[in-house]
Amino acid sequence: MAYWLFKSEPSTWSWDNQVAKGEAGEEWDGVRNYQARNFMREMKLGDRGFFYHSQSEKAVVGIVEVCAESHPDSTTDDTRWDCVDIKAVRPFETPVTLDQIKAEARLSEMVLVKNSRLSVQPVTEAEWQVVCALGDTKP
DNA sequence: GCCAACGTTGGC
DNA sequence: GCCAACGTTGGC
Numbered sequence: 478m479a480y481w482l483f484k485s486e487p488s489t490w491s492w493d494n495q496v497a498k499g500e501a502g503e504e505w506d507g508v509r510n511y512q513a514r515n516f517m518r519e520m521k522l523g524d525r526g527f528f529y530h531s532q533s534e535k536a537v538v539g540i541v542e543v544c545a546e547s548h549p550d551s552t553t554d555d556t557r558w559d560c561v562d563i564k565a566v567r568p569f570e571t572p573v574t575l576d577q578i579k580a581e582a583r584l585s586e587m588v589l590v591k592n593s594r595l596s597v598q599p600v601t602e603a604e605w606q607v608v609c610a611l612g613d614t615k616p
Numbered sequence: 617g618c619c620a621a622c623g624t625t626g627g628c
Numbered sequence: 629g630c631c632a633a634c635g636t637t638g639g640c
Contacts, residue, residue: 486638510623531638575639594622594637618640625634 480600481516481526482589483541483563492528492538495565502544502564505597506552513597517561518547526563527600527608529589536572537608541565569612583607 483505485491495503508514520543528539545562578584584607588598600608609616 484638512623535639592622593639596637620639621637623634623636625632627632628630 479519479521479524480602480605481520481524481543482529482537482598482600483526484529484531484589484596484598486532487530487534488532492530492565492568495528495539495541495563496568498564500544500564502562504545504551504560504562506550506560508550508560508597509558510596512595514557514559516597516599518559520546520561522546525566525605527605528565530572534572535575537569537578537612538572539565539568540609540614567614569614571612571614573608573612577611578608581607581611 505517508517522543524543526541526543527537528541529537541563543561544564547559547561549556550558550560575589578587579590584590584604587600587604588595606616
């Protein structure tokens with residue numbers, strides 16, 4: 478199983494919106510970046526991901542699961558863009574802020590730190606464990 | 617609200 | 629195929 482991170486502006490699509498979709502989950506559509514799309518194409522059913530709020534909040538707030546593998550993005554006719562569906566698994570007991578992540582030496586190689594603009598990114602298993610521990614949340 | 621970083625587009 | 633111009637993102 479692989480681990481990922483999905484970034485969203487809470488004013489556009491928040492953790493609460495995601496939770497409201499329940500088990501059905503929701504398309505992670507609207508991504509128009511090749512790197513991000515390629516990562517989504519690699520995702521497998523059951524892969525886990527962090528749900529990250531960018532902009533004002535800048536914190537990992539929950540855990541999601543891939544519930545549909547890569548398929549065409551329904552918000553465009555452009556065949557270049559694919560996306561996956563994700564569903565909420567559980568919220569973080571304590572959101573883990575970008576500041577905390579930056580302050581943690583074991584997370585210095587995270588894509589979130591290295592390339593802050595990439596909206597869908599891979600997370601290593603070691604990083605996954607550290608962030609979950611910081612958030613007092615079961616991996 | 618600003619600005620730096622980065623990705624994409626389009627002209628050559 | 630290169631590179632300048634432009635648009636967008638996201639941290640501060």
